[in-house]
Amino acid sequence: MVDEAIRRVLGGDRDAFRVIVCEYQDMAYSIAMSVVKDELIARDVVQHAFVRAYNKLAQFRGDAAFSTWLYKILVNEAFRMLRQQGKDKMTCTDPLLDLVREYDPRDVVDDQQQRQYYVNEALMRMPPNESLALRLFYLEEKSLKEVSQITSWSVENTKVILYRARISMRMILHDYFKMEKQSFDL
Amino acid sequence: MKTVHPHDDRDIRELMASARLELPFDDFEDSVMEHINREEMMRPVVLQTLKLRWIFFFAGVVCGVLISVLLPAIEGSVFGIPPGVLAAVFQVFFVLLVFLQIDSLLSAKSEWQPKI
Missing domain, CATH: 1.10.1740.10 (RNA polymerase sigma factor, region 2, helix turn helix motif)
Known part of the structure; x- marks a missing residue:
């Protein structure tokens, strides 16, 4: 088409x-x-x-x-x-605090929406090159070579950025859910 | 707590499946098409201007070459500067200007040339 x-x-x-x-x-x-x-x-x-x-x-x-x-x-x-x-102007200094501050459970209806909300919020708080690499590689399912062509990074550099991006994503989400659990325990 | 190795990307792949955003502007398509239509209307005028820019560019190059040839032939000095030095300075600026203009003209050409 x-x-x-x-x-x-x-x-x-x-x-x-x-x-x-x-x-x-x-x-x-x-x-x-x-x-x-x-x-x-x-x-x-x-x-x-x-x-x-x-x-x-x-x-x-x-x-x-x-x-x-x-x-x-x-x-x-x-x-x-x-x-x-x-x-x-476009990067937040304290991702975790912003995430918690903006969270309003009434805005989310089910688990899927909740997950979508937090994943997108985490992406918003990651450095541009990391969130870009994640979206191109996992969401658009581009190969490393294609990500490298799109971004003009070398393939090696793309691998490093993806590695860092995975760590950042896990850290942001892990910290948030730990904090949320603590607030429930109180 | 379960430790996840950063090379293990199954969970990230699963999470990222829900990261697609939808453009929250209903009029987006129309706005892009309107922009394109406006540019298409401007295209003949811009191409005409570009043609004139090329003509003046070549005229300028001819004048520049003449000046850089004639400048060292001046007898005596100009404002206390020997003609040789003056010619060298002029030639450096002239070459720089020519390269900048060529770059600008070629980018404009590739931006506005018809698509067919």
Whole structure:
């Protein structure tokens, strides 16, 4: 479907690009959020990335998957935006306290939603490169080589970042659940 | 407490399955398409301007080459600076400017060239 849409866009059917936007917008938003950690900025990043992808579509030669090519544009755009906004503004200094402070049990309905909430909150509190690596590798199921192509990190560096990301994720979630258990014990 | 090795990624894989976010903006598609349509309308004007930029660039290069050839031929000094030094400084700036302009023109070309 996407291949057909690409052919149609290159053939002059501008509106066919809507199919591509529909197909990738949620994943693109997830990836942008990994880096910029702000809904409105992530929206701008995704929008710029799609417009840039449209303008450069003729340069897509099909050597890699279209999603890999698109996410590379997206990640470049997200890190460019991050540099513009300033790194300090977007990272929290005390992940655990923020997580607990924002927690409201009334907001969550079941275990699945609760898990989704905490996983996404943990990702929000991780460094951009770590949360990006986790989303690309585990959620989008990209290979190490593809993650490396998208991010321009070496494969070795990607492995190291993924390793650190797994540790960070476990630490944030483990600390939270330990704290939650203590509050119940009281 | 169960110890989990950082290389063991089964639990993370399971956790990450619930990490997908949905874009919380209903008008997003329309907004992207509107942006693209606006750029498509601007494209002919931008390409025309780009053509003019190339013409002026080549005219500037010709003038620059002429100046750098003629400058050392000046007799005496200009504001106390020997013509040789003046020519060398001019050539350095000229080369830098040419490279910067080529980079800017090529990026603009790749950004705005028609997709077909």
